[in-house]
Amino acid sequence: MMKKLFSYTALLMLLLACSCSSVLDIAPQNIIQGKDVFSNESAIKAYLATLYNKIPIQDNNYQIPINAPNINYMSQLTGESLNNAYRWMNSVGDGTWLQWWGYDAVRDANEFLENISTAEFPDDQKKEWEGQVLFIRAYYYFELVKRYGGVPLITKVQNFNGSNLDSLQVPRNTEKEIYDFVASELDKAAQLMGETSAERGEANRYAAYALKARAMLYAAAEAEYGHVALNGLVGMPASEADHYWQAAYDAAKKIIDDKKYSLYAKQDDKAENFADLFLDQDNPETIFAEYYSYPDRVQSYDNRARPKPENGGHVCPTLEMAEAFEYTDGSDGKLKLTDSQGNPIEYKDPAALFAGKDPRFAATILYPFSSWPTGDVEVRAGIIDNGQTITTNDYNQLYQGMHIIGDHGIGGNLGNTTTGFYVRKYLDPAYTETDAAVSRGNDNPYIDMRYGEVLLNYAEAAIELGKVSDAAWAVNEIRGRAGIKLLGDGEVTRDRVRHERQVEMAFEGGRRYWDTRRWRLADKLINNTKFTALYPYYNFKDKAYIFKTLKVGYALTFYPKLYYERIPPAEISKDPKLIQNPNY
Numbered sequence: 001m002m003k004k005l006f007s008y009t010a011l012l013m014l015l016l017a018c019s020c021s022s023v024l025d026i027a028p029q030n031i032i033q034g035k036d037v038f039s040n041e042s043a044i045k046a047y048l049a050t051l052y053n054k055i056p057i058q059d060n061n062y063q064i065p066i067n068a069p070n071i072n073y074m075s076q077l078t079g080e081s082l083n084n085a086y087r088w089m090n091s092v093g094d095g096t097w098l099q100w101w102g103y104d105a106v107r108d109a110n111e112f113l114e115n116i117s118t119a120e121f122p123d124d125q126k127k128e129w130e131g132q133v134l135f136i137r138a139y140y141y142f143e144l145v146k147r148y149g150g151v152p153l154i155t156k157v158q159n160f161n162g163s164n165l166d167s168l169q170v171p172r173n174t175e176k177e178i179y180d181f182v183a184s185e186l187d188k189a190a191q192l193m194g195e196t197s198a199e200r201g202e203a204n205r206y207a208a209y210a211l212k213a214r215a216m217l218y219a220a221a222e223a224e225y226g227h228v229a230l231n232g233l234v235g236m237p238a239s240e241a242d243h244y245w246q247a248a249y250d251a252a253k254k255i256i257d258d259k260k261y262s263l264y265a266k267q268d269d270k271a272e273n274f275a276d277l278f279l280d281q282d283n284p285e286t287i288f289a290e291y292y293s294y295p296d297r298v299q300s301y302d303n304r305a306r307p308k309p310e311n312g313g314h315v316c317p318t319l320e321m322a323e324a325f326e327y328t329d330g331s332d333g334k335l336k337l338t339d340s341q342g343n344p345i346e347y348k349d350p351a352a353l354f355a356g357k358d359p360r361f362a363a364t365i366l367y368p369f370s371s372w373p374t375g376d377v378e379v380r381a382g383i384i385d386n387g388q389t390i391t392t393n394d395y396n397q398l399y400q401g402m403h404i405i406g407d408h409g410i411g412g413n414l415g416n417t418t419t420g421f422y423v424r425k426y427l428d429p430a431y432t433e434t435d436a437a438v439s440r441g442n443d444n445p446y447i448d449m450r451y452g453e454v455l456l457n458y459a460e461a462a463i464e465l466g467k468v469s470d471a472a473w474a475v476n477e478i479r480g481r482a483g484i485k486l487l488g489d490g491e492v493t494r495d496r497v498r499h500e501r502q503v504e505m506a507f508e509g510g511r512r513y514w515d516t517r518r519w520r521l522a523d524k525l526i527n528n529t530k531f532t533a534l535y536p537y538y539n540f541k542d543k544a545y546i547f548k549t550l551k552v553g554y555a556l557t558f559y560p561k562l563y564y565e566r567i568p569p570a571e572i573s574k575d576p577k578l579i580q581n582p583n584y
Helices: 011-016 033-038 041-053 103-116 123-148 175-192 207-225 238-258 272-275 300-304 319-324 350-356 359-364 433-437 449-462 470-481 494-504 511-518 569-574
Strands: 286-290 382-385 389-390 445-451 529-539 544-556
Touching: 011 286, 033 041, 033 103, 033 238, 041 103, 041 123, 103 123, 103 207, 123 175, 123 207, 175 207, 207 286, 207 445, 207 449, 207 511, 238 449, 272 359, 272 470, 272 544, 319 529, 350 544, 445 449, 449 470, 449 494, 470 494, 494 529, 544 569
Parallel strands: 382 529
Antiparallel strands: 286 445, 382 389, 529 544
């Protein structure tokens, strides 16, 4: 049901008209409040759909800056990828790129919760609906607090009577108060919801636990690595870190212990198995997902990220991301480009450069000359002949009968890669060039919460609490499914857990961005930083490939103020009790 299009009833449209743009989305006195909606089951379900639809999930349609005319994705904020037109991406934002001041959504959730208890439906059904909306409202507040820190905590519908504006102007709560509210609401939601979802796309008890584990991990990291400012409006008390690590650990453990979900493991081929995880809708790993339905609502990721045609290639993984994937024996993932004397190694089969890599690498990244249904991904930057390097930006230009650059880059049309790589994760091999050329759109789901993330959340909380064996078990569950060397307890450190998270969850919902932000590492990792491309060149004489590296794109810097978004000035002008975040 989530994020589908519905033909709303007239009553529902009246209800949704209650949201307005005044202080914290209070309703004007002359707007019908739409209580009659709660006597109609179809209207209630449509109302629920709109509430789910307002969750700002950083999915495969999510672009930055918000409403930008150019096609940029969150992976481009961290060096996971660059755009193939990298001139479009010359910063990591100014504190406004990830805005979501979602009090219209909060108001609609509050309206639902105030009316559902008196609706004439069986108590079990009303409790289920109430639990779902508590989950949704907690999700809203989590998305607010991770952006802004403390925000006004509004749990009742506000109505303007013509003379009560001052009482409706609400100051910010502390960041701690918001995280505590999120935890409490998710506990209530879990008690009210069933173990399974009545309809796909709806939350259930385990989605509440999964969101709590995620949110408490953020709260714990803010306490552990951040600092308190503005009397607690931003930042978490350091003394509370273990409390929140434990809350994350406990919530993840509930999912693990109940064994209702498991890692996706339908195929023997480890790379194909991991790729299919993100396409198979009959999936034991999916806890909460966003579903689409062609042609009413589709996602555009396949069209924009796949190799060619001209509008493709907008997600080009960097060499740094490619080398983050280890080899199956557990050794460092650095590619073997030169010999011990620093001379380029020649590869008769260019794909052999990537042999022995973690199978998740091939399931996540399309590397030069890897296989794809439309043909091998021919990424060639030029030709070397008798010491002369020959390049061009024109794919049609030949050298002794051979195209100088490959069909998929480097150079040529806009669909070609900037870095030598294309993204693979979430792309559907059945989505054809014809589909892409007509911008058909794809209706494969987007997984927002999965069991793999739960294991990684559990591992991170465990390592921070000193529960090394628990962390090792969870990390090895992930590595075992991937098909790479397992780790002994003594090898499992905070950095190893974080690294496992980086490769397992690459290109998923901006996870890497939010992780480096909550760990307070973003300003160190992205500090006047340029990222690297891998360019294959064909040695015409030896009939073999060598690979060169090149820094490409703009140098990016993450400024410390970006650990919190700027509160929209228009909101402060409407509510002078709000205090702006530091350094804005």
